Amino acid sequence: MAKNEVAGVGDYEGPAGGWGALKAVAEAIRGQMAPVKETHGLLTMNQPYGFDCPGCAWPDPKHTSSFEFCENGAKAVTWEATSKRTTPEFFASHTVSELWTWSDYDLENEGRLTHPMVYDHSSDRYLPISWDDALARIGTALRALPDPDMAEFYTSGRASNEAAFLYQLFAREFGTNNFPDCSNMCHEATSVGLPESIGVGKGTVTLEDFDHSDAIFCIGHNPGTNHPRMLTTLTEASRRGVPIIAINPLLERGLQRFTPPQNPVEMLTLSSTPIASSYYQVKVGGDIALLKGMMKTLLALDEKSRAQGGSGMLDRDFIAQHTTGVDALISDVNATPWDDIEKASGLSRADIEAVGTIYANAKRVIINYGMGITQHRHGTGNVQQIANLLMLRGNIGKQGAGISPLRGHSNVQGDRTVGITEIPKDALLDGLEKTFGFKPPRHKGHNAIEAIEAIRDGRSKALIGLGGNLAVAMSDPEVTFKAVRGLDLAVHIATKLNRSHLLIAKESIILPCLGRTEIDMQAGGPQAVTVEDSMSMVHASRGGLKPASEHLRSEPAIIAGIAMATLRNSRVPWAELIADYSKIRDRIEAVFPAFKDFNAKVAKPGGFRLYNAASAREWLTPTKKANFLIYPGLQEDLPAEGTLTLTTIRSHDQYNTTIYGLNDRYRGITGRRDVVFVNKDDLARRGLKHGDLIDVVLAAPGGQKRIFPNQTAVAYDIPAGSIAAYYPEANVLVTLDQYDKQSGTPSYKSTPVRIQAAAQ
Ligand SMILES: Nc1nc2c(c(=O)[nH]1)N[C@H]1C(S)=C(S)[C@@H](COP(=O)(O)OP(=O)(O)OC[C@H]3O[C@@H](n4cnc5c(=O)[nH]c(N)nc54)[C@H](O)[C@@H]3O)O[C@H]1N2
Ligand SMILES: Nc1nc2c(c(=O)[nH]1)N[C@H]1C(S)=C(S)[C@@H](COP(=O)(O)OP(=O)(O)OC[C@H]3O[C@@H](n4cnc5c(=O)[nH]c(N)nc54)[C@H](O)[C@@H]3O)O[C@H]1N2
Ligand SMILES: [Mo]
Numbered sequence: 135m136a137k138n139e140v141a142g143v144g145d146y147e148g149p150a151g152g153w154g155a156l157k158a159v160a161e162a163i164r165g166q167m168a169p170v171k172e173t174h175g176l177l178t179m180n181q182p183y184g185f186d187c188p189g190c191a192w193p194d195p196k197h198t199s200s201f202e203f204c205e206n207g208a209k210a211v212t213w214e215a216t217s218k219r220t221t222p223e224f225f226a227s228h229t230v231s232e233l234w235t236w237s238d239y240d241l242e243n244e245g246r247l248t249h250p251m252v253y254d255h256s257s258d259r260y261l262p263i264s265w266d267d268a269l270a271r272i273g274t275a276l277r278a279l280p281d282p283d284m285a286e287f288y289t290s291g292r293a294s295n296e297a298a299f300l301y302q303l304f305a306r307e308f309g310t311n312n313f314p315d316c317s318n319m320c321h322e323a324t325s326v327g328l329p330e331s332i333g334v335g336k337g338t339v340t341l342e343d344f345d346h347s348d349a350i351f352c353i354g355h356n357p358g359t360n361h362p363r364m365l366t367t368l369t370e371a372s373r374r375g376v377p378i379i380a381i382n383p384l385l386e387r388g389l390q391r392f393t394p395p396q397n398p399v400e401m402l403t404l405s406s407t408p409i410a411s412s413y414y415q416v417k418v419g420g421d422i423a424l425l426k427g428m429m430k431t432l433l434a435l436d437e438k439s440r441a442q443g444g445s446g447m448l449d450r451d452f453i454a455q456h457t458t459g460v461d462a463l464i465s466d467v468n469a470t471p472w473d474d475i476e477k478a479s480g481l482s483r484a485d486i487e488a489v490g491t492i493y494a495n496a497k498r499v500i501i502n503y504g505m506g507i508t509q510h511r512h513g514t515g516n517v518q519q520i521a522n523l524l525m526l527r528g529n530i531g532k533q534g535a536g537i538s539p540l541r542g543h544s545n546v547q548g549d550r551t552v553g554i555t556e557i558p559k560d561a562l563l564d565g566l567e568k569t570f571g572f573k574p575p576r577h578k579g580h581n582a583i584e585a586i587e588a589i590r591d592g593r594s595k596a597l598i599g600l601g602g603n604l605a606v607a608m609s610d611p612e613v614t615f616k617a618v619r620g621l622d623l624a625v626h627i628a629t630k631l632n633r634s635h636l637l638i639a640k641e642s643i644i645l646p647c648l649g650r651t652e653i654d655m656q657a658g659g660p661q662a663v664t665v666e667d668s669m670s671m672v673h674a675s676r677g678g679l680k681p682a683s684e685h686l687r688s689e690p691a692i693i694a695g696i697a698m699a700t701l702r703n704s705r706v707p708w709a710e711l712i713a714d715y716s717k718i719r720d721r722i723e724a725v726f727p728a729f730k731d732f733n734a735k736v737a738k739p740g741g742f743r744l745y746n747a748a749s750a751r752e753w754l755t756p757t758k759k760a761n762f763l764i765y766p767g768l769q770e771d772l773p774a775e776g777t778l779t780l781t782t783i784r785s786h787d788q789y790n791t792t793i794y795g796l797n798d799r800y801r802g803i804t805g806r807r808d809v810v811f812v813n814k815d816d817l818a819r820r821g822l823k824h825g826d827l828i829d830v831v832l833a834a835p836g837g838q839k840r841i842f843p844n845q846t847a848v849a850y851d852i853p854a855g856s857i858a859a860y861y862p863e864a865n866v867l868v869t870l871d872q873y874d875k876q877s878g879t880p881s882y883k884s885t886p887v888r889i890q891a892a893a894q
Contacts, residue, residue, distance in 0.1 A: 140825035142806040143848050146799055149406030150358035150365060152393035154799060155205035162209045162794065166216035185650050186665045186675035188214065188292055189789070191541035192361045193341045193667040204362040205395075206786070209794050214649040215679055218245025220631050222262040225251060229258040234636050238606065238862075239793040242630045247646035248683035253638050260644065265687065265695065268643050273699030275623040275641055276596060282309030282575070284595050285623075286585040289315040289554045290602025291543025292650070294663030294675070296718045297689035298545070301600055302553035303706060303721075304697040306563075307572050311579030312594070313556045316602055317546050318582035319880055320505065323513030324539040325550065326877040331521035331761055332530060332537070333754030334747055336547060339500055339536035340669050344371055346534030349496030352410070353381040353421060353520070354506015354883075355540050358388010358800060359786045364502075364540070365392045369407045377492050380410035382506060383418050383781065383856045384811070387800035414489055417480030418779040418856035419510060419884045423768045424486060425519040427475040429467045431490025432526060447494045449528030456751060457525055459762035466764045478768045480853040498534030499524065506781070508539075509883040514876035515765035522762050530760065531751035541668040542790075548666030551744065552722055556581050565725035571705045581878045582608060586870060590617035597639075598625045598696070600689065601647075603791040605634040609868035609880040612840065627692050629682075632791060647689050652677040654688045658714035661688070664736050666744065672729075673741025690715065774886065777833040778816060781883040782861040782868070791862050798860075803848075811850035811858040812889065820889060824849035827892040830859065832867050834886055840867050844892050857887065 148154055189207035224244060230253065233241065250268045251260040263271075279285055287305040289298060302313065317325065325335040332338070344350070344367050357364040369392055372378055380389040390413070393406040400406060416424050436447035453460050472483050479486065493499060501524060507516045521530070521537060529535035541547045553562055556579035563574045580588055586608055588594035597604070597618065608614045618624065621639035628635065629649050635642070648654055654661040654677060662676040687695070694708040711717045716733045723732040728744050735742040747754050755761055784790070785798035785807065796805050803809060810830060817823055826847045832840035842864055852858060867887060873880045 142804045144802045146802045149391040149393045150388035151395050155395050158205050159208040162212045166212040185677045188544050188650050190361045191544050191668040192363045193669045193671050206362050215651050216245050220244040220247050222249050225260040230636050246682035249685050251644045253642035269695045269699040272696050276700045286312045286594050286597045288599045288604050291316045291546025292601050295548045295552045296663045296715050298549040298554050299552040299722050300690050300693045306574040311556055313554050314582035314585035315554050320542045322877040322879045323508040323517050327514040327517035331518050332748040337538045338749040339538045343534050347498050347500045349499045350378045351501040353503040355504025356386045361540050368409050377411045380413045381416050383852050385851050415853050417853045418781045420479035421516050422519050423475045423478035426470050427486035428490040431487045432494045435494045448526050452528030456760050458757050458759045463762040474768050499529045500538050502538040504540045511881040513874040513879050518763040531749050545665040569724040583878050586614050596623040600627050603632040603634045605637050606791045606862050610870040613870050645692050646686050648686045651679045652681045661715045670744040670746050674736045777886045778857045780885040780887045781858045782864045783858050807860050808845055809848045810845040811848050811852050813852050813854045814849040815854050828889050829892045831888045833888045838869050842867050
């Protein structure tokens, strides 16, 4: 069958952005909002006194520019500011068993939740409940737990600093450090890997650094879809002639060419700006090999330069003054044969030498990376090899250079900063004790995988979700769904209905909250919250829209309500903090010295940057130096003969588990998600072809059986040995035990699988 004959599978010829983006925004608005009414809300997004876009964590140009257009930001906002409502009448007319059969798209597409709801076992329906009764029931159930460590406090990264701070305060006063969060499934390899390398678990660059960089690498991230405002920055760099090197198994359109929808000339002439100057289609899981090959190239060039009397290609002053471990790294790289590097990366030595030479010749290099790096069994090792490569040429703590992990949720970095962590540092706990006068628990809590394991084993019986869709985002629904259904208490603080809410516990409660676009009115007047972007910039966010329902409460108010209903003799003045969030910020400042003069600093448009020690070449590691760290061997994920390595990716029409629509425009997919992207030779070798219905079967060494049935094979430009499918559907193949042992990040991007004709 020819490529175009498979329903909903074609080619996309256009650039990223452009007219396609404008059309998609118009459709998003038409689909979700009453005509005209609320669309002005979009215009206050990322403005100095507007709200922070919930779409991604890419920074705004000083928060002073005019409205920066972004298709997927617009989708995120229209999805939240929708005029549709999920009311008590809706719940009255559908049992939970019926809703379970709905798609994730249909569940959220019912619109915003309007009332607190409690599950009624006799009618199998969610019924309305008053706030007071809901909070009292939660308090009673939490107090009934024999041990506070039997409760799990999940956070999704949209929560503001204020909400997250109160949440960790409540849980710690209650007595646990169980903070599974979305970061555990996302950039944990960064949070664990970078502190060992450079002493901070965050990126070191600022947006201004991109103006000074002379080579930019994009490894394992898809900005055209997931960080679209980054394309503006990359376009500017590309126009300056800066080499942009994309390293990705898939040819992502946003990394190839872009038409900024604000650029009238390019829009009208249907032209676009090329983004990547070179594109390397590494095998899924082949990054460590590629990075070692680049280091090998750099070392060879260094030797050559010195043999010719030059000063070499390494930054020897930086290495001597600021680092440890370079000799061990050099021996490891030298001991790695090119043959192995080629095999593991899927790239030729010549290609790797070319990319290594670009790196070696640039004075100021930024390396951006995303989930293609972190979500592997050796994600932490991946991150540390990137740090090694940068450090060899002093590319950390220098203008125009640095490491740039692209964070996921718009405030996932801030949530960590203000205390959402299962491995709290003494400084945090001491600060809480000093400020509030209670003794927080000192022992480690659960991360996301440990939380699910504890729930599965009956060691945890209560789950509170501050946003998100934990059960669907987590790996292994076969285990996870069953586990969550065994809870005594499940509480969901949410804007929209999702599948996690339908995994019914003994007591299940949904608490509807305000979104970021909405006015947050408290006793002390309308409130602003604060967020931190990928580059450590903290700034205020104020919603301007009328709340979706008069019964909604803000996340901070809901957390305070649960705390007051649960804790007897709390040391925290909850009501006072909720009346005026600047009082919460005063407490954040009291606990974290980095937030000195917090309220004054966020009053300024654009906010302020949190101190980043590594960017100042201060190394907060035990050695007081930046450390070169070795990753033994090459293969991140050892695929057995005949198996393929599955990576799971986001479509252009989704926000994590939120599915806005069924198209994936840039990859040529329309109206469906049940497709798997496979190399044509891998298909042919198995007697399969484009358009065939196939089963994808787990081929893990443990012998566990998992199957992702009836997917349509799409012959795609992807390296042999690698295949890709959409998240979250493909999570059925990722068993709970497949994760990075150092960071606990599920290896969503390296599942060994086999493919075969569908059994049906
Ligand atoms: N519109 C939209 N925006 C979002 C999100 C969303 O779902 N929708 N999600 C938000 C969140 S929480 C996050 S974490 C970020 C995610 O942003 P990304 O990190 O861009 O997320 P993914 O879609 O998972 O894509 C990762 C990219 O890595 C590539 N890749 C896969 N495996 C490998 C590999 O082994 N090596 C290399 N080098 N590349 C690989 C894929 O082809 C893909 O292009 O985006 C945030 N922003
Ligand atoms: N296979 C595979 N699995 C993955 C990934 C992958 O790449 N592949 N990526 C992982 C990553 S990077 C992440 S971050 C996780 C995402 O995991 P989560 O953060 O748990 O998931 P989301 O889909 O972002 O959560 C969507 C829900 O959040 C709620 N919500 C939206 N806005 C708000 C708000 O303002 N307040 C509150 N209280 N609730 C709100 C809505 O009810 C919505 O249904 O998934 C992970 N899972
Ligand atoms: Mo994420």
